Amino acid sequence: MATLIDGKTVAKSVTDAVKTAATTLEAEAGVKTGLAVVIVGDDPASHAYVGAKSKMAKECGFTSVQHTLPEETTQEELAALVETLNADPSIHGILVQLPLPKHLKSDPIIQSILPEKDVDGLHVVNAGKVATGDLDGGLVSCTPAGAMVFVRRTHGEDLSGLNAVVIGRSNLFGKPMSALLLAANATVTTAHSRTKDLAAVCRNADILVAAVGRPEMVKADWVKSGATVIDVGINRVPAPVKGEGKFRLVGDVAFAECEKVAGVITPVPGGVGPMTIAMLMANTVIAAYRKAGRKPPKF
Ligand code: GUN
Numbered sequence: 001m002a003t004l005i006d007g008k009t010v011a012k013s014v015t016d017a018v019k020t021a022a023t024t025l026e027a028e029a030g031v032k033t034g035l036a037v038v039i040v041g042d043d044p045a046s047h048a049y050v051g052a053k054s055k056m057a058k059e060c061g062f063t064s065v066q067h068t069l070p071e072e073t074t075q076e077e078l079a080a081l082v083e084t085l086n087a088d089p090s091i092h093g094i095l096v097q098l099p100l101p102k103h104l105k106s107d108p109i110i111q112s113i114l115p116e117k118d119v120d121g122l123h124v125v126n127a128g129k130v131a132t133g134d135l136d137g138g139l140v141s142c143t144p145a146g147a148m149v150f151v152r153r154t155h156g157e158d159l160s161g162l163n164a165v166v167i168g169r170s171n172l173f174g175k176p177m178s179a180l181l182l183a184a185n186a187t188v189t190t191a192h193s194r195t196k197d198l199a200a201v202c203r204n205a206d207i208l209v210a211a212v213g214r215p216e217m218v219k220a221d222w223v224k225s226g227a228t229v230i231d232v233g234i235n236r237v238p239a240p241v242k243g244e245g246k247f248r249l250v251g252d253v254a255f256a257e258c259e260k261v262a263g264v265i266t267p268v269p270g271g272v273g274p275m276t277i278a279m280l281m282a283n284t285v286i287a288a289y290r291k292a293g294r295k296p297p298k299f
Contacts, residue, residue, distance in 0.1 A: 002229070002262035005150050011274035014149065014299050015060060018281045021297045022061045025288055033288040034063040035093040035119070035280075036085045040078060041071040041101045050097050053277055060281045063090060071101055078109055086114045092291055093119035093284035116290065119283040121145070121176070130176045133183045139283045144177040146275025147230050149299070151181070151207060154228050154264050159186035163204050167191045167218070167252070168211035173232060177209055198222070210252035218253040226263035229253055232272050 022033045035057040039050045050066065057064035067081060078096075085094045094117045100106045110118075115125035121141030129138030140148075155162065164186040168174035178190045191201050193212075202208055202222040210218050211232035223229060233252030242248065251268030259265050266272055282299040289296035 002259045002265040004259070005154075005230075005264060005266045005271060007150075007266060007271040007274040010149060010153065011146075011278035014275070014278040015056065015281055017297065017299060018060045018278070018285050021285045021289070025285070025292060025294070026061070029292045029294065031288055031292045032063050032090070033061070033093075033285050034065065034088075034091040035095070035284045036065045036067065036088075036091045037095045037097065038067045038069065038078075038081060038085075039097045040069045040073050040104065043099075046097050046099075053095065053280060056277050056281055057284070060285070062281075062284060065091065073101075073104070075104055075108075078104060079112060082109060082112050086112075086117065091117065092288040093117055093280075095120050095280065115139075116287060119280055119287060121283065122172070127171065127176065130179045130183075133179070135180070135183055139287065140180065140279075141172065141176050142276045142279040142283065143173050143232060143272060144180055145279040145282070145299075147177060147209060147232060147272055148180045148184075149275060149279070150230055150266060150272070151184070151228065155207070157184065159184040159207070162186050162206040163189070164207040164209070165189045165191055165202050165205035166209045166211065167198070167202070168209075168213075168232075170211070173211045177211070177232075181207065181209075212252050214252055215250050216252070216254040218258060220254065220257035220261050223258050223261040225261055227261075228264040229258055229262040229266070230272065231255070231266050231268050234268060234273065 025031050054064045054066045085091050094113050110122045115123045121139045126138040164181040166174050166178045169190050169192045178188045182188045199222045207228045209230045215235035215237050231251035231253040235250050236247040239246045239248035249269050286296040
């Protein structure tokens with residue numbers, strides 16, 4: 001049976017370290033770390049995520065500012081808010097919650113955030129730094145950064161000789177995840193929907209990371225015995241046993257069968273999910289340290 005990674009516990013260890021770092025920065029440099037979160041429209045799931053981010057920022061001792069804009073906000077109005085936050089010295093991190101309402105273009109907004117305040121790590125400057133292996137100069141996007149914390153705590157800093165397979169090639173996750181594994185010396189395959197014999201490719205993985213958005217796609221016979229399996233998927237599937245119209249959350253990995261084969265595995269929920277918010281807090285305090293001309297802590 002695999003060892004389970006408890007994402008909540010690991011996330012708490014990260015946010016505890018963030019709190020300490022924020023307190024130190026305030027005591028020694030008089031700088032209070034500031035995070036601004038922007039949400040447009042009324043999507044309930046997005047509001048729940050944003051509420052959790054703002055709350056955690058307060059718990060970390062940050063100045064936490066939330067801008068809630070109406071659905072009918074124009075591109076120009078949203079761009080103007082980002083400009084204001086870019087110029088605000090009390091704000092070290094800016095996060096614009098995605099997806100934006102359909103009439104708004106997200107890319108020009110994300111690219112207008114100053115790279116040093118882009119705590120989501122989505123600006124091309126930050127994506128480019130990850131792609132070129134410059135991990136200390138930019139900000140790494142939160143979900144791959146969180147998944148890498150699990151990898152490091154399982155295998156250490158140096159993944160030399162290990163085969164890693166990432167299923168999924170999105171800009172948000174698959175590409176940066178592959179780049180981070182490569183920077184740590186793993187031999188990396190980025191697999192996707194056009195990959196031939198995906199099961200065979202996955203069976204070669206010492207570290208298997210699934211981020212495809214297909215419920216329980218990864219089966220036990222895709223997993224090498226003793227492998228580390230990290231499940232980044234969050235899928236809502238019908239759960240009639242809970243009652244009519246009820247849902248439950250499952251990952252991209254068929255957990256019950258894969259935990260019998262894997263060495264280490266993350267659950268869904270309670271695996272990678274809690275790490276995303278923790279790494280957002282880590283990025284924000286890192287941004288504040290850099291702005292204050294101090295060497296940021298590592299998380
Ligand atoms: N929507 C869902 N996840 C995320 C995230 O990590 N960042 C942003 N900005 N929006 C999201």
